Amino acid sequence: MRKRPQLTGRAAILAVVVCAIAMSLAYPVREYVAQRRQIAQLERQQAQALKDLQKLGERSKRLDDPAYIRQQARARLHYCGVGEKCYVVLDTSKKAKQPKAGSPPQAKAPWYQTLWESIEAADRGTGQRLEAGRTPAP
Incomplete structure (x- = not known):
């Protein structure tokens, strides 16, 4: 086979x-x-x-x-209607004034606040130039 x-x-x-x-x-x-x-x-x-x-x-x-x-x-621009009284509450406690170590620097004031403060300074005739976030001396 x-x-x-x-x-x-x-x-x-x-x-x-x-x-x-x-x-x-x-x-x-x-x-x-x-x-x-x-x-x-x-x-x-x-x-x-x-x-x-x-x-x-x-x-x-x-x-x-x-x-x-x-x-x-109202919420975003702090708009106040005609005839309304609007208040801004500032936190003046010690904790709010003293930033913690290592924390980022505080933010600048909003542009509209700086603009308004410069208009008020011009109305008073102080002639001071305002920097962002600073209030004029009375």
């Missing part, structure tokens, strides 16, 4: 064909997976953009309300 070889010619050709098919499909499958990943990322970005658009729409509606505008002017 003749011993049959383990790898025949047909099996070798079949193995080559299977390898060729696998290699020809590897690149398209890789591209397909990359495109699916990109589509998922773009869908997340679109959902985030829709959320942002909705928030901006709500903000636009609020900005159309005159009461909201007045409230923001």
